[in-house]
Amino acid sequence: MLTWARLLTTQRLRRAESRGFSTRSPFEQDADLVVFSAAFRRLQDKTQVQPLAEGGRARSRLTHSIEVASVGRSLGSAAAHALRAGRALDASLCAGMAHVVHAACLAHDIGNPPFGHGGEDAIQGWFRAHPEVLAQLTPAHAADLLAFDGNAQGFRLLTQLENYRFDGGLRLTHATLGALMKYTVSALERDRSSAEGSRRKPGYFSAERAYVDELRAALALPPGVRHPLVYLTEAADDICYAIVDLEDGFEAGLLDHHEAVEVLAAVAGVPPDASLGRAEQLQKLRAIAIGRLVEAVAAVFVELEPALLRGESVPELCSLTPLGGGVAEAKALARRRIYAAPSVIERLVGGQGALTSLLDTLVPVVDALAQVGFDRAALHGRVASVAQLLGPGYLPRDRYEALLGVTDFLSGLTDHALLALHRRLAGLA
Numbered sequence: 001m002l003t004w005a006r007l008l009t010t011q012r013l014r015r016a017e018s019r020g021f022s023t024r025s026p027f028e029q030d031a032d033l034v035v036f037s038a039a040f041r042r043l044q045d046k047t048q049v050q051p052l053a054e055g056g057r058a059r060s061r062l063t064h065s066i067e068v069a070s071v072g073r074s075l076g077s078a079a080a081h082a083l084r085a086g087r088a089l090d091a092s093l094c095a096g097m098a099h100v101v102h103a104a105c106l107a108h109d110i111g112n113p114p115f116g117h118g119g120e121d122a123i124q125g126w127f128r129a130h131p132e133v134l135a136q137l138t139p140a141h142a143a144d145l146l147a148f149d150g151n152a153q154g155f156r157l158l159t160q161l162e163n164y165r166f167d168g169g170l171r172l173t174h175a176t177l178g179a180l181m182k183y184t185v186s187a188l189e190r191d192r193s194s195a196e197g198s199r200r201k202p203g204y205f206s207a208e209r210a211y212v213d214e215l216r217a218a219l220a221l222p223p224g225v226r227h228p229l230v231y232l233t234e235a236a237d238d239i240c241y242a243i244v245d246l247e248d249g250f251e252a253g254l255l256d257h258h259e260a261v262e263v264l265a266a267v268a269g270v271p272p273d274a275s276l277g278r279a280e281q282l283q284k285l286r287a288i289a290i291g292r293l294v295e296a297v298a299a300v301f302v303e304l305e306p307a308l309l310r311g312e313s314v315p316e317l318c319s320l321t322p323l324g325g326g327v328a329e330a331k332a333l334a335r336r337r338i339y340a341a342p343s344v345i346e347r348l349v350g351g352q353g354a355l356t357s358l359l360d361t362l363v364p365v366v367d368a369l370a371q372v373g374f375d376r377a378a379l380h381g382r383v384a385s386v387a388q389l390l391g392p393g394y395l396p397r398d399r400y401e402a403l404l405g406v407t408d409f410l411s412g413l414t415d416h417a418l419l420a421l422h423r424r425l426a427g428l429a
Contacts, residue, residue, distance in 0.1 A: 002309045004093045006220040007227060008100065008175050013159060013211060014168030027099035030176040031069075034106045037162050037170065040065070043109065045414035047116040047351075058248050061109050061116070064240060071290060072105035072236035073098045078298035079232060083305065096175070097229065103172070104179035104233045111154025113411040114418040115351035122352035123148045123407060126359045133363060133403070141400040143187035144205040145407070151183050152202040153411050159211045161408060165393070168211075174218040178227035181215075182234055185224065196313045198226050207404060228301075228308035235297045235317040242318070242330040243267065243289050247282050249338040257282075263333055264289055267326035289326075296321035351415060354422035358410060361386060361425060366402040374398065389421075 010026040024032070034040055043062035059067070076098035084094040113119035127134060127145045134142040144152070158177065159169040183190070183203030191199045204212050221227060246264060249255035257278045264285035265271055269292060272281040297317045304314050314320070318327045338344065365379075365387045372378035374397055379387055387394065390409050396402035413421065 002220065002225075002228070002311060004089065004309075006218075007178065007229070008093050008096045009218055010096075010173055010175070011218050012168075012171045012173050013177060013214065014164065015171045025096060025099055026173050027096050027103055027176060030103035030170075030172045031099065031106055033163075033170045033172060034103060034110070034158075037110075039110050039157050039162060039412070040106070042412065042414050043112075045416050046109075046112055046114060047118070047348075047415055058252060059244065061112055064244070065106055065109050067244065068108060068236045068240045069102050069105040071239050071294060072233055073102035074294045075232045075236055075298055075301070076101035076229070078294060079301045082298060082302045087305070100173075100175050100179050101229055101232045101236070103176045104229070105236050107154060107158060107172075107176075107180055108182075108233060108237055109150065109154070111152070111157050111411060112150040113148075113153070113407075114355065114413050114415045115348055116150070118348040118352050119355055119410075120148060120150055122355040123359070123410065125352075126356050130363070133366070137400055137403075138206075140186065140188045140206045143190075144202070144207070144400075145403055147187040147190060147202050148407060149183075149187070149202050150411075152187065152205050152208075153407070155181065155204045155211075156208050156404075156408075157411075159208055174215050175227075175229075177215055178219050178221060179229035179233050181212075181227065182230055184226055197316065198224070198230075198313060205404070207400070222311060225311040226308075226313070228305065231304075231308065231314070231317050232297070232301060235293075235301075238316060238318045238327065239290055239293045239297070242327045242334070243286055243293070245334045245338060246330055247286050249334060250282055251279070252338075254338050254341045254344070255333070259333060259337070261285065263326065263330050267323050267330065268292060293318065293321070293323055293327070296323050351418065354418050355410060357422055357426070358418070359406070362390070362406045362409070363403070365390065366396075366399060366406065369396065369402055370399055374402070 012026070043065055044060050046061040080094035080097040083089045084091060113123065124146060127148070134145060157169065158172060160166050162169045164171055181203045182198065183201045184198045185202060186204060186206060186209065187202035190202050194200055216223065219227060243264065246255060246260045250257060250260045260282055261272050264282060268285045268288035270288060273284055276284060300317050300320045307314060318324055365383050368379055368383040369376065376387060376395060390405060394405050396405050
């Protein structure tokens with residue numbers, strides 16, 4: 001049986017004690033650590049819906065993450081309030097729930113490569129097309145690259161690549177990291193057809209397994225079991241992209257006003273305000289719809305809390321609310337009219353081509369390093385020059401680390417930085 005006392009521990013990854021600030025809880029400190037990280041800043045130029053959107057009108061991964069965090073904090077607060085009243089849960093534990101979900105939501109997309117899911121597909125596709133590159137790896141290590149995923153990369157970034165490099169990263173609390181880990185298995189263990197959503201994608205790479213073990217021990221969380229607050233983090237993301245993407249689609253001219261209004265009004269439970277302009281109508285409906293979903297999801301979470309503390313898996317919370325059909329319709333409309341729009345696909349394919357080209361350029365460095373016993377100083381000629389692109393910290397000890405270093409580098413590029421580097425290497429800029 002899981003307990004909130006363990007699930008909301010303030011213990012930090014690779015740090016025996018918690019930072020002691022009287023004015024900020026450890027979970028608020030987690031949020032600050034994420035916000036001030038370089039990886040979080042880079043989200044301002046990473047695709048949310050519309051690749052390479054200009055003018056600041058469309059949401060980026062940064063604004064999306066901030067909005068998800070706002071909704072997540074409201075969900076955590078609503079759930080904690082209800083649990084304290086109905087279950088007599090300790091006030092100090094309830095106070096932490098909103099901050100834990102807020103911090104986890106801020107970080108939920110921090111590992112996304114340029115061009116989002118399209119970037120993931122490009123990296124996976126490149127390794128599938130080059131099995132010889134992975135031939136000397138263990139099955140688990142090869143799977144990490146064949147199933148490269150932004151969720152696993154995000155966990156790696158937070159625990160390995162930022163601040164305390166390869167020694168805990170940002171050293172967030174175990175509670176925040178637990179609330180972030182939507183997927184509970186490694187790439188080798190994933191099952192895309194599983195009825196349990198937590199097993200369909202990798203939540204971490206083999207390189208981070210020791211951190212996952214430490215996390216599970218601190219939270220008393222059995223392998224494969226989600227932290228209950230993951231469901232609120234997931235719901236906040238679902239609410240935002242289902243509702244907000246329609247607003248962006250209209251702004252971009254990809255979605256008819258009537259179509260967007262019809263779906264949003266159904267979730268909001270009110271008709272559009274005829275006294276407002278078209279954009280303002282959508283903004284008001286979006287706000288009301290999000291508010292209704294927060295209340296509905298929090299109620300479902302409280303109802304399911306006993307099952308979640310037993311370690312049981314449940315469906316996405318939005319789907320279990322009376323508004324679930326409207327959320328599903330909003331997602332379906334976005335898939336049909338926004339994500340599949342020619343202007344979106346064209347830019348996405350261009351970004352994928354740039355990623356593929358850079359992998360063609362960078363991976364030969366791995367082969368060259370293998371030939372000289374991973375002594376970077378022994379590289380000469382073009383591969384030595386290309387290795388300079390990967391930075392002075394690129395000092396892998398074996399082939400697996402070398403390939404992860406390449407995907408670390410690519411994931412750290414923004415959309416525009418990726419295209420600019422691709423052009424420069426092609427002699428076009």
